[in-house]
Amino acid sequence: MAKITASVFTSHVPAIGAALDLGKSNEPYWQPLFKGYEFSKKWFKANPPDAIFLVYNDHATAFSLEMIPTFAIGTAAQFAPADEGWGPRPVPVVIGHPTLAAHIAQSVIQDDFDLTIVNRMDVDHGLTVPLSLMCGQPGADKPAWPCPVIPFAVNVVQYPAPSGKRCFMLGQAIRRAIESFDEPLNVQIWGTGGMSHQLQGPRAGLINKAFDNAFLDRLIADPAGLATMPHIDYVREAGSEGIELVMWLIARGAMADINGGAPPRLAHRFYHVPASNTAVGHLILENI
Amino acid sequence: MALNKPYLDVPGTTIFDAEQSRLGYHLNQFCMSLMRAANRQRFKADERAYLDEWPMTEEQKQGVLSRDLNRCIAAGGNIYFLAKIGATDGKSFQYMAASMTGMTQEDYAAMMLAGGRSVEGNRSISDNKKASA
Numbered sequence: 352m353a354k355i356t357a358s359v360f361t362s363h364v365p366a367i368g369a370a371l372d373l374g375k376s377n378e379p380y381w382q383p384l385f386k387g388y389e390f391s392k393k394w395f396k397a398n399p400p401d402a403i404f405l406v407y408n409d410h411a412t413a414f415s416l417e418m419i420p421t422f423a424i425g426t427a428a429q430f431a432p433a434d435e436g437w438g439p440r441p442v443p444v445v446i447g448h449p450t451l452a453a454h455i456a457q458s459v460i461q462d463d464f465d466l467t468i469v470n471r472m473d474v475d476h477g478l479t480v481p482l483s484l485m486c487g488q489p490g491a492d493k494p495a496w497p498c499p500v501i502p503f504a505v506n507v508v509q510y511p512a513p514s515g516k517r518c519f520m521l522g523q524a525i526r527r528a529i530e531s532f533d534e535p536l537n538v539q540i541w542g543t544g545g546m547s548h549q550l551q552g553p554r555a556g557l558i559n560k561a562f563d564n565a566f567l568d569r570l571i572a573d574p575a576g577l578a579t580m581p582h583i584d585y586v587r588e589a590g591s592e593g594i595e596l597v598m599w600l601i602a603r604g605a606m607a608d609i610n611g612g613a614p615p616r617l618a619h620r621f622y623h624v625p626a627s628n629t630a631v632g633h634l635i636l637e638n639i
Numbered sequence: 640m641a642l643n644k645p646y647l648d649v650p651g652t653t654i655f656d657a658e659q660s661r662l663g664y665h666l667n668q669f670c671m672s673l674m675r676a677a678n679r680q681r682f683k684a685d686e687r688a689y690l691d692e693w694p695m696t697e698e699q700k701q702g703v704l705s706r707d708l709n710r711c712i713a714a715g716g717n718i719y720f721l722a723k724i725g726a727t728d729g730k731s732f733q734y735m736a737a738s739m740t741g742m743t744q745e746d747y748a749a750m751m752l753a754g755g756r757s758v759e760g761n762r763s764i765s766d767n768k769k770a771s772a
Contacts, residue, residue: 365732411719415671416664436674436726508719510646510656547755551718552709554651555736556747558755583645587762591652625751628736 353451353532357398358602358615359391359541360570360634361484363407365476366627368440371488384631387621388484394618394635395485395497401536402448403500404455404525406601407477407543408507410435419509420467422521424459425474425502426452433473442479443489448499451532455501458528464521474502481543484633507544507595511582518597519578522604529605542602544595546622547588548629557590558630564622566596567632571617574603592629607638615639648764655717663715666699670720679727708739 370381412433414420430445456468478500483489486497506512513521522540529538546566549557566589569577578600585594608614615636623631646654653659660667669690672678682689690700702710703724711721718735725735737747750756760767 411667411671411717411723412674416660416667416720434674436723508655508717509660510654549652549756550732550736551712551739552651552653553740554649554756554761555739556750556756557758557761558751559758560754562758583649586646586649586652586654588758591649591654624754627733628751630755 353529353534353536353538355526355529355540355605355607355638356400356537357539357618357635357637358606359481359485359539360599360602360632360636361481361541361543362545362626362629362631362633363477363480363543364626364629364631365410365435365480367631368476368480368483369437371483372441384623384626387623387631387633390619391485391621391633391635392487398637400498400539402451402498402538404503404529404538404540404605405478405481405500405543406503406505406541406598407481408595408598409504410475410477411508412475413472413504414506416509419506420469420504421506421513422464423467423469423472423504424452424456425469425472425504426456427470427472430472430474430478430500430502432479433475435475440476440479442483443495445474445478445482445496445502446499448501451529451534451536451538452501454532455525455528458531459521459524462524462527464524469504472502472504477504477543478502481541485541503601505598505601507597512594512597514582515578515580515597515600518600519574519604519609522601522606523609525601526605526610540602540605542599544598545589545593546596546630546632547590547593549590550592550628552591554590556628558624559588559590559593560622560624560630562588563630563632567620567622567634570599570603570634571615571636574600574609578604603636606636613639650761650764650767653712659715660717661715663699663717665693665695666703666711666714666716667720669693669695669703670716670723673723673727682727706738708735712739
């Protein structure tokens with residue numbers, strides 16, 4: 352049977368992708384940020400998954416206002432990096448895992464979560480920047496990402512986003528789905544986006560280190576309590592785009608301790624301000 | 640019964656809710672069209688003529704022509720869609736963000752390097768009114 356071995360949490364700022372793609376990662380501005388992911392890249396190499404279930408959001412790239420699904424699971428064989436207005440990122444096509452994705456879709460929908468099944472979707476920085484941070488930037492010697500990825504897009508662009516509580520419960524349904532898959536796969540679940548940031552209006556540039564660090568503390572030790580935090584607290588305290596953090600609760604809800612298992616081991620924790628307009632937070636939690 | 644929208648009390652912030660989305664549909668779809676190079680070229684060649692192809696309000700068109708992102712947001716624009724105008728202009732996201740705050744890009748970048756805009760005094764319009772009363 353498949354199992355979830357670890358969860359990874361990270362911000363997915365587009366400027367990080369641009370810094371990597373343009374060879375700026377050694378500049379003094381970016382050095383402290385990338386230093387925080389050096390451990391993560393080593394950890395990922397030492398703990399390679401068979402597949403990644405990657406929770407992220409689309410930023411008006413694949414989904415226009417014609418339609419925005421609240422929860423969308425990518426079941427295709429592959430997903431192309433999107434052109435977000437500056438040309439596609441020079442990174443490999445993302446290879447999917449159609450059989451596992453279809454299994455998860457059927458299980459989770461029958462578990463009362465109404466997913467949209469997507470067979471054609473370009474993926475933007477929300478998905479590819481976390482892959483670059485964790486797997487390293489694929490170069491000419493590494494023309495593919497290390498493993499298949501199931502993209503799971505959550506609407507956090509058009510309010511209301513799903514509540515933290517619903518995301519947390521969805522994570523539990525995803526865990527049940529993965530653990531009922533017959534192949535012996537090691538699966539990681541990643542929750543991306545955040546942390547505090549606001550990209551719009553006169554309050555743009557908002558950062559709240561106290562909120563962010565309390566969020567990291569509670570995500571580790573009190574995820575069920577954290578999941579009850581209402582949307583307005585995210586908006587007030589973490590900025591209008593800080594609401595992306597609800598996606599972290601999906602990944603956290605899929606961990607073993609939520610189902611009566613042992614608490615996860617904290618393998619890594621990192622926090623840095625700023626990356627462009629955004630606070631960057633990062634955790635790695637291992638099921639033991 | 641009116642919906643409860645507590646986020647209307649957050650200063651300097653417009654939440655892109657279902658009502659804003661309804662108001663901004665054509666404005667945001669115009670922005671989306673700029674993801675195609677051919678459309679970017681046509682827009683740059685004659686902005687007014689290109690905008691007139693869309694059933695947008697005059698207020699929305701003026702917001703775009705003057706690159707006043709706060710005005711666009713008030714008229715239903717969403718920042719992720721509006722960012723495509725900035726990309727068409729060859730502007731960075733930080734330039735766009737600064738333009739909404741009334742700060743220069745240099746001052747805005749310096750604020751971010753110093754830890755960003757503080758949440759203190761930026762949580763609630765009603766609390767700020769009470770504090771100054």
